[in-house]
Amino acid sequence: MKKEPFGGMLTVTGLETLFMVPLSFILDKDPPIPVLSLMLKKLSYLAYRVLSGSWYIYDVNLLVEHDLETGADLPISDAYTINGQPGDFAECSKDRVDYGKTNLLRIVNAVMNAELFFAIAGHNITVVSQDAASLKPFVTSYIMIAPGQTMDVLVTANQKTLGGQYYIAGRQFYTDKTLFTGFNKFNATAILQYNNGNNTQDPETIELPPTLPSYEDYDAGISFRNRKRSLTVQDVPKNITTRMYIAGAQNQLMINVSGNVTFALAASLNNVSWVNPWMNVLQAHYQNLTGFYTDDFPDKPLEFYDFVSDTLPANTTESLLATKVKVLEYGEEVEMVFQAANVLNASEDHPMHLHGHSFHMVGAGGGNFDFDKDPQSYNLVDPPFVNTATLPKDGWIAVRFKALNPGVWLWHCHLDRHLSWEMNTVIIVQNGATPETSILPPPPHMPSCDAPSTIKKKTSQFSAKQTTT
Numbered sequence: 001m002k003k004e005p006f007g008g009m010l011t012v013t014g015l016e017t018l019f020m021v022p023l024s025f026i027l028d029k030d031p032p033i034p035v036l037s038l039m040l041k042k043l044s045y046l047a048y049r050v051l052s053g054s055w056y057i058y059d060v061n062l063l064v065e066h067d068l069e070t071g072a073d074l075p076i077s078d079a080y081t082i083n084g085q086p087g088d089f090a091e092c093s094k095d096r097v098d099y100g101k102t103n104l105l106r107i108v109n110a111v112m113n114a115e116l117f118f119a120i121a122g123h124n125i126t127v128v129s130q131d132a133a134s135l136k137p138f139v140t141s142y143i144m145i146a147p148g149q150t151m152d153v154l155v156t157a158n159q160k161t162l163g164g165q166y167y168i169a170g171r172q173f174y175t176d177k178t179l180f181t182g183f184n185k186f187n188a189t190a191i192l193q194y195n196n197g198n199n200t201q202d203p204e205t206i207e208l209p210p211t212l213p214s215y216e217d218y219d220a221g222i223s224f225r226n227r228k229r230s231l232t233v234q235d236v237p238k239n240i241t242t243r244m245y246i247a248g249a250q251n252q253l254m255i256n257v258s259g260n261v262t263f264a265l266a267a268s269l270n271n272v273s274w275v276n277p278w279m280n281v282l283q284a285h286y287q288n289l290t291g292f293y294t295d296d297f298p299d300k301p302l303e304f305y306d307f308v309s310d311t312l313p314a315n316t317t318e319s320l321l322a323t324k325v326k327v328l329e330y331g332e333e334v335e336m337v338f339q340a341a342n343v344l345n346a347s348e349d350h351p352m353h354l355h356g357h358s359f360h361m362v363g364a365g366g367g368n369f370d371f372d373k374d375p376q377s378y379n380l381v382d383p384p385f386v387n388t389a390t391l392p393k394d395g396w397i398a399v400r401f402k403a404l405n406p407g408v409w410l411w412h413c414h415l416d417r418h419l420s421w422e423m424n425t426v427i428i429v430q431n432g433a434t435p436e437t438s439i440l441p442p443p444p445h446m447p448s449c450d451a452p453s454t455i456k457k458k459t460s461q462f463s464a465k466q467t468t469t
């Protein structure tokens with residue numbers, strides 16, 4: 001692997017796919033990343049990408065296809081990886097750093113179905129940005145990162161007296177009920193190794209970071225989330241024109257599998273489980289075609305109930321299979337409060353991800369959202385500006401954004417199993433008054449709509465009744 005011109009490098013044994021990110025890449029960003037630009041003037045930096053992933057022994061696509069057909073829960077991964085390797089609990093991997101240097105790690109959680117804790121033995125981590133927007137730097141001994149999130153952190157190699165080799169480790173942050181599904185307890189590791197340290201240490205003598213929280217340490221996940229603030233004062237929308245309250249739930253549907261009616265797991269937003277139409281919504285919207293979706297995605301749940309109760313009414317379990325979108329005018333100021341519902345006693349974290357926009361995460365809390373009290377605790381000054389934010393198990397989050405990107409945008413839970421069960425919807429942002437604020441035409445190479453769709457249309461024998469707004 002090529003040595004970077006500004007001195008030192010990080011390598012991962014066996015990880016030929018590791019991307020080295022030159023310093024110039026960060027400084028050349030337009031606009032530059034403020035925190036990094038400021039700090040890079042003073043310090044010598046190396047930058048790396050750290051990509052976590054899921055690993056399956058068998059063909060995951062075949063497993064998922066089978067489970068979706070039969071309505072069963074989706075497969076649990078067999079290991080988690082850091083830059084493509086599960087680490088020396090399976091096979092070895094090592095990163096090399098120079099003593100005294102500060103390293104930028106660009107961390108991506110590309111795991112399919114799990115939020116992750118991540119820590120480095122003997123080293124603190126300074127978090128400086130999430131989802132490409134700067135945060136007020138804060139020092140922590142671990143991070144929690146959800147699928148779809150990206151985080152930039154700084155790590156200084158300042159511990160050479162402790163031996164020279166340290167575990168970088170990640171493990172699942174599990175928020176569902178253990179009895180309900182079970183989960184992957186694999187610890188993904190890499191070794192942080194000092195170039196001028198002891199290079200012959202037996203990996204078995206290296207300890208996992210003691211600061212790596214345990215799998216079900218809910219307080220650790222919440223307290224990490226609560227430390228995030230934007231670096232600067234944000235222009236948070238205050239003249240809200242569209243307000244939505246969206247309950248996210250896991251559900252079940254009755255389906256017909258080869259003549260046998262059985263239960264299939266599902267998921268929903270405001271009790272609607274998304275159905276992909278024959279023609280994609282973007283094309284149908286752009287060409288003003290009707291019949292592929294309806295614009296009546298509900299602004300609130302059909303019924304209000306104690307969403308976090310352990311005993312919910314039976315009529316909450318079935319969702320409606322439909323293609324309902326939310327239409328926003330260009331420039332609208334939107335507030336969405338997401339509420340986790342404990343339907344099927346299966347509330348867990350949902351990393352909610354919006355395409356096409358970042359949003360201000362102005363509030364979060366446990367229990368049912370209190371429409372009178374909770375808005376008073378909103379952070380309208382320096383909330384994190386992100387594109388993925390976790391809706392906490394048995395809790396709520398409030399986000400605000402300005403609809404300034406005309407187009408058709410997916411809003412979904414970033415746990416793939418919930419996405420597969422249709423915990424998503426689409427927001428259409430209408431064109432503004434000028435060509436610059438209008439959707440671009442399709443590219444010339446776009447396939448024709450006559451091409452047969454490979455998307456299977458889901459049907460239910462007994463889906464819920466039609467919801468209304």
Ligand SMILES: [Cu+2]
Binds near residue numbers: 413414415418419423
């Ligand atoms: Cu989810």
